[in-house]
Amino acid sequence: MRWPIIWIIGGLMASVLPASELTLERTIPLPGVVGRIDHFALDSAGHRLFVAALGNNTVEVVDLAAGRVEHTLAGLSEPQGLFHLAEARRLYVANGGDGAVRVYDEANWTEAKVISFEADADNLRYDATTRRLYVGHGDALAAVDVDRNEAVSDTALPAHPESFQSEREGRRIFVNLPEAHAIGVIDPRAKRMVAQWTDGLAGGNFPMVLDEADHRLMVACRRPACLMVYDTETGRPVAKVALHGDCDDLFFDATRREIYASCGEGFIDVFRQVDPEHYTVVEAVKTDPGARTCLVDGAHLYLAVPRRGHRTAEIRCYRLVR
Numbered sequence: 001m002r003w004p005i006i007w008i009i010g011g012l013m014a015s016v017l018p019a020s021e022l023t024l025e026r027t028i029p030l031p032g033v034v035g036r037i038d039h040f041a042l043d044s045a046g047h048r049l050f051v052a053a054l055g056n057n058t059v060e061v062v063d064l065a066a067g068r069v070e071h072t073l074a075g076l077s078e079p080q081g082l083f084h085l086a087e088a089r090r091l092y093v094a095n096g097g098d099g100a101v102r103v104y105d106e107a108n109w110t111e112a113k114v115i116s117f118e119a120d121a122d123n124l125r126y127d128a129t130t131r132r133l134y135v136g137h138g139d140a141l142a143a144v145d146v147d148r149n150e151a152v153s154d155t156a157l158p159a160h161p162e163s164f165q166s167e168r169e170g171r172r173i174f175v176n177l178p179e180a181h182a183i184g185v186i187d188p189r190a191k192r193m194v195a196q197w198t199d200g201l202a203g204g205n206f207p208m209v210l211d212e213a214d215h216r217l218m219v220a221c222r223r224p225a226c227l228m229v230y231d232t233e234t235g236r237p238v239a240k241v242a243l244h245g246d247c248d249d250l251f252f253d254a255t256r257r258e259i260y261a262s263c264g265e266g267f268i269d270v271f272r273q274v275d276p277e278h279y280t281v282v283e284a285v286k287t288d289p290g291a292r293t294c295l296v297d298g299a300h301l302y303l304a305v306p307r308r309g310h311r312t313a314e315i316r317c318y319r320l321v322r
Helices: none
Strands: 022-029 040-043 048-053 058-063 068-073 079-085 090-095 100-105 110-116 124-127 132-137 140-145 150-156 164-166 173-177 182-187 192-197 208-211 216-222 225-231 237-242 247-253 258-263 267-275 278-286 293-297 300-305 314-320
Touching: 022 068, 022 300, 040 079, 040 293, 040 300, 048 079, 058 079, 079 124, 079 132, 090 132, 124 164, 132 164, 150 192, 164 208, 173 208, 208 247, 216 247, 225 258, 237 278, 247 293, 258 293
Parallel strands: none
Antiparallel strands: 022 314, 040 048, 048 058, 058 068, 079 090, 090 100, 100 110, 124 132, 132 140, 140 150, 164 173, 173 182, 182 192, 208 216, 216 225, 225 237, 247 258, 258 267, 267 278, 293 300, 300 314
């Protein structure tokens, strides 16, 4: 199957694009943070952003209202995935170094529980219907009962899971398996992988996002850099659009019909879903090399920018214009 490449990346790209969809409102410094920064979690009610500073072995708790770091969780082992359970006031931290998911009580930031896995605890996703927190680790996907903080199932996979997304009511989970050059489809009730999609898939498929209403799964690949869109009913690719390199986070805003991709090459790429079959570039916002993780929530996009030379690591807070 062949798809039209809608966007040709070039040096004149920024000059021919319309006014920006993203407005930089402010930056929040992350003092003392060095190395790679991984994923975020958000406490909307408490106006706090949790930042997995993987290379620093810390999680930074950022007060968004005050614009500063209010607390640092230290002594971690390559923190990667984060999840904030607002109702219980708990923060879950997946550690790639020792395979542990550490649970913190935010009342005093004490470690309440350690849920151990064999290796490389990575992405976390929560299913509120089943009250299961899914953990990508090793070559498997585990489910944790958040009431007991215990692992209750483990689904074997052919490779390490990167980003994954769950349909409502836990019907299916889609998971990127870049080492297997595939997208896996998991039945969480049967605790097994029921399908594997490889058709048209480019290499280095790390982030993904789900548009469940339109039965579309969007996957960012790194080799070559592109955004691929799959029909979740058939497993077939329906669109392919050029992307900047080293993308590690992908978000879809269903109201704006826009997709945001944070790319370590030094851009935030913004795409518009014209309809479920067609996607077009809106703009590429220049950032900095290595700034490849972000979080989109409501009216804002938060971008992690790692330390470079004498410049302190920071969070850039963008307002979504539309």
